[in-house]
Amino acid sequence: MLIKIKRGWELPETAAVPEHLYWSRRSFLAALAAGPILAGGTDRLFAATPEIDPSASLYPVDRNDRYTVQRALTAKVDATSYNNFYEFGSHKEISSAAQALKLRPWTVTFDGEVENVTTLGIDDLLAKMPLEERVYRHRCVEAWAMTVPWSGFQMSHLINLAQPLSSAKYVTMQTFMDPEVAPGQKQHWYPWPYVEGLTMAEAMNELSFIATGLYGKPMPKQNGAPLRLVAPWKYGFKQIKSIVRFTFTKERPKSFWEKLAAREYGFWANVNPDVPHPRWSQATERLLGNDERVPTQLFNGYGEFVADLYKGMEKERLFM
Ligand code: MTE
Numbered sequence: 001m002l003i004k005i006k007r008g009w010e011l012p013e014t015a016a017v018p019e020h021l022y023w024s025r026r027s028f029l030a031a032l033a034a035g036p037i038l039a040g041g042t043d044r045l046f047a048a049t050p051e052i053d054p055s056a057s058l059y060p061v062d063r064n065d066r067y068t069v070q071r072a073l074t075a076k077v078d079a080t081s082y083n084n085f086y087e088f089g090s091h092k093e094i095s096s097a098a099q100a101l102k103l104r105p106w107t108v109t110f111d112g113e114v115e116n117v118t119t120l121g122i123d124d125l126l127a128k129m130p131l132e133e134r135v136y137r138h139r140c141v142e143a144w145a146m147t148v149p150w151s152g153f154q155m156s157h158l159i160n161l162a163q164p165l166s167s168a169k170y171v172t173m174q175t176f177m178d179p180e181v182a183p184g185q186k187q188h189w190y191p192w193p194y195v196e197g198l199t200m201a202e203a204m205n206e207l208s209f210i211a212t213g214l215y216g217k218p219m220p221k222q223n224g225a226p227l228r229l230v231a232p233w234k235y236g237f238k239q240i241k242s243i244v245r246f247t248f249t250k251e252r253p254k255s256f257w258e259k260l261a262a263r264e265y266g267f268w269a270n271v272n273p274d275v276p277h278p279r280w281s282q283a284t285e286r287l288l289g290n291d292e293r294v295p296t297q298l299f300n301g302y303g304e305f306v307a308d309l310y311k312g313m314e315k316e317r318l319f320m
Contacts, residue, residue: 076215079214100181103221108120134230137300139236143282164248205305207305209231212225
């Protein structure tokens with residue numbers, strides 16, 4: 001087995017300096033070095049500076065076999081080239097447009113019903129989290145499905161770090177907002193920014209995962225870098241990408257798709273083959289790659305982990 005040992009001199013500068021200072025110092029030093037050439041200002045400077053991913057050396061991480069599934073993995077090329085990310089276009093071929101997303105500096109804020117409002121740089125957050133790999137099935141509400149190895153950490157660790165108050169009943173997550181980078185956000189008929197939410201019980205469930213990588217590498221931009229939600233018993237639109245804020249609330253949040261079409265996309269969005277979408281059946285799903293159609297499973301096959309969360313809630317629209 002290959003064991004990677006970091007030597008002392010390989011200690012990243014981020015380990016010694018708080019991340020926001022590290023990045024502003026890097027930019028400043030780069031500006032000094034490039035001054036005579038890039039007299040045109042910081043825009044041109046950033047255009048010319050290749051993007052460095054300080055998290056690349058964290059991957060691959062060990063797989064947690066508790067969550068493996070009886071289904072073949074989807075080919076990487078399919079999972080990374082057929083995406084939903086409306087910020088970059090309302091079609092599936094957004095992967096090259098998504099490369100415009102800048103991943104550093106990237107901060108994540110915890111606010112609302114919390115002990116203290118905090119903001120952390122993504123690399124400081126990653127350093128605090130126990131990373132692992134989990135193979136999960138993913139089921140889009142559009143009835144396509146994939147099975148992929150996510151790297152990241154159980155969401156409960158992030159909740160414990162954020163220290164929500166007992167008054168917190170929900171956690172609302174928000175995607176970045178930058179229409180210059182993400183032209184879809186100029187389409188004013190969508191209720192930007194993209195927002196999604198879970199109950200605290202759902203967020204603390206062992207399946208809820210914050211993914212920061214895919215196929216043993218940092219998360220591709222088109223799949224929601226640098227961090228996204230994976231709650232595999234729910235339809236794909238709940239799996240919010242490129243998160244910048246976790247807000248703990250007393251009230252149930254209204255998510256992006258619920259604001260647009262509440263009759264079609266509700267808050268709960270649990271997978272159920274017997275509850276059709278108003279415009280199509282959910283009885284089967286199409287596997288990305290070979291286009292085989294297979295039966296949809298209740299809670300996407302994760303009932304043993306999550307069914308109890310919904311006991312006594314039969315009056316709610318749990319599957320829409
Ligand atoms: N998150 C944001 N911010 N914007 C989006 O358009 N689409 C959702 C979800 N997360 C979306 C998002 C939908 S509908 C699906 S099916 C999944 O992302 C797709 O994830 P994938 O592209 O990694 O397969």
